[in-house]
Every structure is written in C-alpha cells, then in structure tokens.
Amino acid sequence: MPIRDRDGSNIWQRRTSRQQWLSWFGWLLLVSLFIFCWRLMNENTLWMFVQDAPRQVIDITDRMTPPRWSYMERLWKPLWDTLNIATLGTLLGITMAVPVAFLAARNTTPSDRYVRPVAILVIVSSRSINSLIWALLLVSILGPGLLAGIIAIALRSIGFIGKLLYEAIEEIDHSQVEAVLATGASGSQVLDYAIVPQIMPAFAGISVFRWDINIRESTVLGLVGAGGIGLELSHSLNTLAWPQVSLIFIVILGTVVVSEWISARVRHAII
Structure with missing residues (x-):
C-alpha cells in the first residue's frame, strides 16, 4: 500500500496481516458469489435452446426482412x-x-x-x-x-x-x-x-x-x-x-x- 513522502513520491509498504486477510476474504466472497450465480443460472437455463439460438436469430431476421412499409399508415x-x-x-x-x-x-x-x-x-x-x-x-x-x-x-x-x-x-x-x-x-x-x-x-x-x-x-x-x-x-x-x-x-x-x-x-x- 502506498503512502506519500514529503516530496509527494510514493513509498510502498507491505500490508499488515489483518489487511491481507481482509483482502483475501473479500476475493473469496466475490468468487463464491460468482459461483453461486453461475450455478443458479445453469439450473434455470435450457442449454439446448441456447445452442439453437443462432439458427433462430437467422430465421427470424430472414422473416423480418424486408419491413412491411405499407403498414406505416397504421402506425x-x-x-x-x-x-x-x-x-x-x-x-x-x-x-x-x-x-x-x-x-x-x-x-x-x-x-x-x-x-x-x-x-x-x-x-x-x-x-x-x-x-x-x-x-x-x-x-x-x-x-x-x-x-x-x-x-x-x-x-x-x-x-x-x-x-x-x-x-x-x-x-x-x-x-x-x-x-x-x-x-x-x-x-x-x-x-x-x-x-x-x-x-x-x-x-x-x-x-x-x-x-x-x-x-x-x-x-x-x-x-x-x-x-x-x-x-x-x-x-x-x-x-x-x-x-x-x-x-x-x-x-x-x-x-x-x-x-x-x-x-x-x-x-x-x-x-
């Protein structure tokens, strides 16, 4: 962690044991939260639909073109x-x-x-x-x-x-x-x-x-x-x-x- 010298330059000091433990604990919480969210997403996601998504996008895009310009009068x-x-x-x-x-x-x-x-x-x-x-x-x-x-x-x-x-x-x-x-x-x-x-x-x-x-x-x-x-x-x-x-x-x-x-x-x- 840096502290300032009188001339404004940084002097690097080693973290204390308490600061190191708090830093590691924070990273552990972040990784645990990521794993939990990933598992929750996997439980509620049907990956067969995700794998088929590119084909569906191409199919819908093909059906959407060209736009029906005559419909504009109703909009x-x-x-x-x-x-x-x-x-x-x-x-x-x-x-x-x-x-x-x-x-x-x-x-x-x-x-x-x-x-x-x-x-x-x-x-x-x-x-x-x-x-x-x-x-x-x-x-x-x-x-x-x-x-x-x-x-x-x-x-x-x-x-x-x-x-x-x-x-x-x-x-x-x-x-x-x-x-x-x-x-x-x-x-x-x-x-x-x-x-x-x-x-x-x-x-x-x-x-x-x-x-x-x-x-x-x-x-x-x-x-x-x-x-x-x-x-x-x-x-x-x-x-x-x-x-x-x-x-x-x-x-x-x-x-x-x-x-x-x-x-x-x-x-x-x-x-």
Missing part, C-alpha cells in the same frame, strides 16, 4: 399516442415532483424530522418501481388505454425528477438567500428571488432529460395494454407478423433518436 396514430403518453406523463410527474423535492431538501423542508423522511420515502418508492409495473397495475385498475400509461409515466417520473431537483436545491448558493433575507423578505419572497432562479437551469435540464427517457419507456407500455405503439408491437408479435415487427422497431428507433437530438439541443440551449 401514425399509435406513435402520436406514444408521444402524448410521454409528454403528458412528464408534465404530470413534474407537477407532483416539484413540491416533493422542496419538502425533501434540507434547506427548504418545513420539518427535517417528520416531513423530509416522508418526501424521501415518496421519491424512493417511485424510483424503485418500473413504469412497466406501474402500467400493469394501473391497467388492472383503470382498464386499458392511454390514461393508465400517462399516470404510470408520471408516477415513475416523480422519483427521478424529485431526487435530482432536491439535490440541486440543497446545493444552491446560500449567500444569495441570506442577502434576500437581510432585506426583510418573507419566506415566499426568498423562494421566488433567491432559490428558484438558482435551480431553474437544473430544473429545465432535468425535465427535458426525463421527457427523453419517458419517450423510450412509453414505447413498451402498450405491451401491457397501456396504449401507444407498444400495443401494435404486441399485436404483431402475437400474430407472428415479423415484417410489421421490423417496421415498428425502425419507427421506435427513429423516434428515440429524434427525441434524443431534441433533448440534447434543448439542454444545450438552457444549460
């Missing part, structure tokens, strides 16, 4: 629905995430002991459940359709936006807050003139970035009945219409690329 509305799910879900998520973020930040929460833990719990709960699981639950409650997809995207977005935003709130320059307080400003005025202006660039960047992520996630929500282009993908897969599947893949890829470009340009313009 415009599902694609528009997907964009609506992502956009409306993001807006709804922002509406719910902003107050949660202010309640979670140490310098803006009304109670560090009671309110902040609840806000943190909301953020963690939102981030721990995937949007596909939210959609599956909401479809069983609200029925299939766009509403379930929008709410699923919103619930998933709360944790992402809330976490990044409350961290940005905690990292603001407190000298500006003190300067506004010195003028005798009220709490709402401090929020308007000292805190919000500092976090607006971060807030805009976080929101656009989350919208870009939601575009990708909303493309698969139709697999569980939440509407959008994923619903057409599910129908095409169920009927083994592989040329339609390849076209849907191309449309999804193009949509994600365009949304990524828009997101990058907007973030660059704001930040």
Whole structure:
C-alpha cells in the first residue's frame, strides 16, 4: 500500500496481516458469489435452446426482412399516442415532483424530522418501481388505454425528477438567500428571488432529460395494454407478423433518436 513522502513520491509498504486477510476474504466472497450465480443460472437455463439460438436469430431476421412499409399508415396514430403518453406523463410527474423535492431538501423542508423522511420515502418508492409495473397495475385498475400509461409515466417520473431537483436545491448558493433575507423578505419572497432562479437551469435540464427517457419507456407500455405503439408491437408479435415487427422497431428507433437530438439541443440551449 502506498503512502506519500514529503516530496509527494510514493513509498510502498507491505500490508499488515489483518489487511491481507481482509483482502483475501473479500476475493473469496466475490468468487463464491460468482459461483453461486453461475450455478443458479445453469439450473434455470435450457442449454439446448441456447445452442439453437443462432439458427433462430437467422430465421427470424430472414422473416423480418424486408419491413412491411405499407403498414406505416397504421402506425401514425399509435406513435402520436406514444408521444402524448410521454409528454403528458412528464408534465404530470413534474407537477407532483416539484413540491416533493422542496419538502425533501434540507434547506427548504418545513420539518427535517417528520416531513423530509416522508418526501424521501415518496421519491424512493417511485424510483424503485418500473413504469412497466406501474402500467400493469394501473391497467388492472383503470382498464386499458392511454390514461393508465400517462399516470404510470408520471408516477415513475416523480422519483427521478424529485431526487435530482432536491439535490440541486440543497446545493444552491446560500449567500444569495441570506442577502434576500437581510432585506426583510418573507419566506415566499426568498423562494421566488433567491432559490428558484438558482435551480431553474437544473430544473429545465432535468425535465427535458426525463421527457427523453419517458419517450423510450412509453414505447413498451402498450405491451401491457397501456396504449401507444407498444400495443401494435404486441399485436404483431402475437400474430407472428415479423415484417410489421421490423417496421415498428425502425419507427421506435427513429423516434428515440429524434427525441434524443431534441433533448440534447434543448439542454444545450438552457444549460
């Protein structure tokens, strides 16, 4: 292990017996975990299917080409629905995430002991459940359709936006807050003139970035009945219409690329 000399050069010293044992014990745990995971994977894997996978890939690829371009006229509305799910879900998520973020930040929460833990719990709960699981639950409650997809995207977005935003709130320059307080400003005025202006660039960047992520996630929500282009993908897969599947893949890829470009340009313009 190296230590620094006065001139900044490294002086190497032999590890102590305790450090050596801890190092060996750590490697032993890592190897044991790898062996356990490998055995678990082997128990649940049918290797005859794995060996046949290259032939299946070639066969499906051959069936998927060429794409059925005439099917494109039926994809415009599902694609528009997907964009609506992502956009409306993001807006709804922002509406719910902003107050949660202010309640979670140490310098803006009304109670560090009671309110902040609840806000943190909301953020963690939102981030721990995937949007596909939210959609599956909401479809069983609200029925299939766009509403379930929008709410699923919103619930998933709360944790992402809330976490990044409350961290940005905690990292603001407190000298500006003190300067506004010195003028005798009220709490709402401090929020308007000292805190919000500092976090607006971060807030805009976080929101656009989350919208870009939601575009990708909303493309698969139709697999569980939440509407959008994923619903057409599910129908095409169920009927083994592989040329339609390849076209849907191309449309999804193009949509994600365009949304990524828009997101990058907007973030660059704001930040």
